[in-house]
Amino acid sequence: MLLRRVATLLGTALLAVPLMAAPAYAGGVYDCANGDRTPDPTGAGYYLGGRLCGGSGIGDVDVHIKAGPAAGHYRCETAFFFVLTGNLAGVRCRLM
Numbered sequence: 001m002l003l004r005r006v007a008t009l010l011g012t013a014l015l016a017v018p019l020m021a022a023p024a025y026a027g028g029v030y031d032c033a034n035g036d037r038t039p040d041p042t043g044a045g046y047y048l049g050g051r052l053c054g055g056s057g058i059g060d061v062d063v064h065i066k067a068g069p070a071a072g073h074y075r076c077e078t079a080f081f082f083v084l085t086g087n088l089a090g091v092r093c094r095l096m
Helices: 002-021
Strands: 029-039 046-056 059-067 072-082 087-095
Touching: 029 087, 046 059, 046 072, 059 087
Parallel strands: 029 059
Antiparallel strands: 029 046, 046 087, 059 072, 072 087
16 A cells, blocks of 8 residues: 555656656737737837727737737737737837
């Protein structure tokens, strides 16, 4: 009985070690009904404007725009969400 418990604990510990070594992902995700984009003059992607958005996150954010001139999936270095209006502003966004 004791041997079985020890084996179970060791097995659990061996399975948990890779999970502890994995890097944490601190990004966020937003879904927007529509939006538009403007090329960043520095060539670092796009400035992204989303409307009727929901989600969370500030840095390293995935943004999905469903319709409009900017429809698609983006990864933004920084995103600002305006709760009162439901709008999103993304900086240095790249198509995924």
